[in-house]
Amino acid sequence: MENVMTAIRVVPLEHYLILSFLLFSIGMVGALVRRNIIIVIMCLELMLNSVNLLLVAFSAYHSDPGGQVMVFFIMLVAAAEVTVGLSILVLMKRNTDGVDMNILNRLKW
Amino acid sequence: MVKLDLLAILVPALPLLGALFIGFGRRKLKGNSAGMLGTALVLGAFICSLILFLGRDGQTHIVHVFDWIKVGTMDIPFAFQIDALSLWMMLIVTGIGSLIHLYSIGYMHDDPRVATFFAQLNLFTFSMLLLVMGANFLITFIGWEGVGLCSYLLIGFWYTTPEFNYAGRKAFVMNRIGDVGMVLAMTLMFYTFGTLNYVDIMDQAGSFAPSNPLIITATLLLFLGATGKSAQLPLLTWLPDAMAGPTPVSALIHAATMVTAGIFLVVRSSVLFELAPYTQDVILWIGVATALFGATVGLFQNDIKKVLAYSTVSQLGYMFAALGVGAYSAGMFHVTTHAFFKALLFLAAGSVIHALGGEQDIRKMGGLKKTTKTTYITFLIATLAIAGIPPLSGFFSKDGILASTFQDSPFAYGILVFAAMLTAFYMFRVLFLTFFGSYRGTAHPHESPKVMTVPLMVLAVLSAIGGALNIPHIFGGHEWLKVDLGTAVEGVLGEHMALSASTEWMLMALSTALVLLTIWYTWTLFGKKTTLDGEPADMPFLKRLIAKRWMLDELYAVLFEKPFGWLSRNLFGIGETKVAVPLTVGSGKAAHGVAEWLRKMQTGNTSFYLFGMMLGVVVFLLITLFTA
Numbered sequence: 001m002e003n004v005m006t007a008i009r010v011v012p013l014e015h016y017l018i019l020s021f022l023l024f025s026i027g028m029v030g031a032l033v034r035r036n037i038i039i040v041i042m043c044l045e046l047m048l049n050s051v052n053l054l055l056v057a058f059s060a061y062h063s064d065p066g067g068q069v070m071v072f073f074i075m076l077v078a079a080a081e082v083t084v085g086l087s088i089l090v091l092m093k094r095n096t097d098g099v100d101m102n103i104l105n106r107l108k109w
Numbered sequence: 110m111v112k113l114d115l116l117a118i119l120v121p122a123l124p125l126l127g128a129l130f131i132g133f134g135r136r137k138l139k140g141n142s143a144g145m146l147g148t149a150l151v152l153g154a155f156i157c158s159l160i161l162f163l164g165r166d167g168q169t170h171i172v173h174v175f176d177w178i179k180v181g182t183m184d185i186p187f188a189f190q191i192d193a194l195s196l197w198m199m200l201i202v203t204g205i206g207s208l209i210h211l212y213s214i215g216y217m218h219d220d221p222r223v224a225t226f227f228a229q230l231n232l233f234t235f236s237m238l239l240l241v242m243g244a245n246f247l248i249t250f251i252g253w254e255g256v257g258l259c260s261y262l263l264i265g266f267w268y269t270t271p272e273f274n275y276a277g278r279k280a281f282v283m284n285r286i287g288d289v290g291m292v293l294a295m296t297l298m299f300y301t302f303g304t305l306n307y308v309d310i311m312d313q314a315g316s317f318a319p320s321n322p323l324i325i326t327a328t329l330l331l332f333l334g335a336t337g338k339s340a341q342l343p344l345l346t347w348l349p350d351a352m353a354g355p356t357p358v359s360a361l362i363h364a365a366t367m368v369t370a371g372i373f374l375v376v377r378s379s380v381l382f383e384l385a386p387y388t389q390d391v392i393l394w395i396g397v398a399t400a401l402f403g404a405t406v407g408l409f410q411n412d413i414k415k416v417l418a419y420s421t422v423s424q425l426g427y428m429f430a431a432l433g434v435g436a437y438s439a440g441m442f443h444v445t446t447h448a449f450f451k452a453l454l455f456l457a458a459g460s461v462i463h464a465l466g467g468e469q470d471i472r473k474m475g476g477l478k479k480t481t482k483t484t485y486i487t488f489l490i491a492t493l494a495i496a497g498i499p500p501l502s503g504f505f506s507k508d509g510i511l512a513s514t515f516q517d518s519p520f521a522y523g524i525l526v527f528a529a530m531l532t533a534f535y536m537f538r539v540l541f542l543t544f545f546g547s548y549r550g551t552a553h554p555h556e557s558p559k560v561m562t563v564p565l566m567v568l569a570v571l572s573a574i575g576g577a578l579n580i581p582h583i584f585g586g587h588e589w590l591k592v593d594l595g596t597a598v599e600g601v602l603g604e605h606m607a608l609s610a611s612t613e614w615m616l617m618a619l620s621t622a623l624v625l626l627t628i629w630y631t632w633t634l635f636g637k638k639t640t641l642d643g644e645p646a647d648m649p650f651l652k653r654l655i656a657k658r659w660m661l662d663e664l665y666a667v668l669f670e671k672p673f674g675w676l677s678r679n680l681f682g683i684g685e686t687k688v689a690v691p692l693t694v695g696s697g698k699a700a701h702g703v704a705e706w707l708r709k710m711q712t713g714n715t716s717f718y719l720f721g722m723m724l725g726v727v728v729f730l731l732i733t734l735f736t737a
Binding site: 107 | 713715716719720723
């Protein structure tokens, strides 16, 4: 455990911050502007993982394992979320013969 | 002890069982079965009461059925109080009640809703028993409301006639006015004594000085409740209208039992009333005024049941006058004899109405002496009893009241004697117009069946010999009822007759002579008539006023109905249409409008939702940033 902590502390904290900021922004812009639902789901995962990265980094720098526990929680939720998301995706493909997200506005009353 | 508990619970339980069973099974019960069942159950209750009565030991027993309300310091058990007073009332209610049930089998035999009728009659008996047996004010109040409800149901029993429904509604509303007094009195008593049990209240009341304002207020409020139920001024107009119900109902509710609830309540709380001389004066004068009012109005009524109704009002006035001077046993004695002869009068009148196919106008009767012989004889006995002819029951009870009031206030005595003369007049007027002379109607009179005449005969015997219950000392009696009630009602044994025997003889002879004179006068007016004079066109003012029942209904119309109607119309015109409707409908419209506008946010475009979500997160983050 200590080895991992030390390995993480090799890179300065600012770099982690910048990296996760960039990853998060990419994910957010992708989720907002792309219409292919596969891409959108991937972008969501990207955002989640950028946060994970930041949590691990802070955890190591503060010597607080709580942050890593949180990461496991997020991974768990992400797995569940992907299951649901991909199921919807499969059904969309079957029913509409496409993966365009805007097709979903037909669900509007 | 166990036997007493069981019997005491059975007494109200049997009629309740009957009400439920007949009520729910009314479509299955054919013919006379509902009536038989109802009568049998009330008779069973009577037998239980009789066993309890014969085995009484002069003690007050509290039969605890179950804990009912137990919150903090408030402890109101569901319990019955068995003592001489409640036993006596139970005997009257179930005894007269079972006779009237029996009579109703004959009277209602061709009514399609006869089972409903008996269910309601049984429910009434149950409520009345709860009223007289309750060990605290709240149990009494349940019965109090129950009889009010049953009265409403039974007055409007023939609900297809709108007037009957109005009469039922009027009785209900008038009784509610009295109930307000009762509820306030209970609240005040709980506040003062911390309990509602009769026994505890009467115990604690001893530590209060006479004329304590709390006690005076409580007794006045209790008396307000009593005026509603017992049809005293000013809450009496419902009773004459209540004659809309079937005749057995009039006999049971409006003569023998329910209207005596007010008397019972005052006697039950006699300790409190003894502490409030001011209230006693109020009771005396209201009683005297009501006795006079009822007797005068009875003079000019032409509906046989209306005459009897006003007569009831008048007799109840006598009873209250007795309570007002503290003569509780005299009041209860008159309750008893009045239950006998007034139930008899109503049932006999019902028999006449039955014989004439529904005719109630005495101007269209006459000469029924020959065709309805049993009815005539029993009606005659009841009339003699109510007029106070010795040695019938009414003589003893009325004389007891008159003597008690003479001690206290000779003026009240004078009015009551005058009212007694009027009573003799209107009762004999009815008797002569109905049974003497020649028949003026068109129906074919016939005597009623046995099931109706047997109760008449039983009641006639009771009316004749009922006076034996309480023969005063000057006739060599021992005032049995007074001694018996004395074990339960505080102050009864202390009622001592301060009058000398010679004064008492004088008073008795005076009232009897005056009544006999009145009867002779009535005979000369109506006895021999075969035809009736038409109403003279120009009646004297006083006569016109009395014939219109002292304009009491009209007065209430002007005093209460009109302002209330005006208030209601304005509340509707301004309050409802100008304020309440714009507010409620307006708020609904506003919500609808906002929703119509916000609805546009739901584009169905998923990216837009995501964008909104993120915008929201950013906004919250900014807020946290700047407020931290």
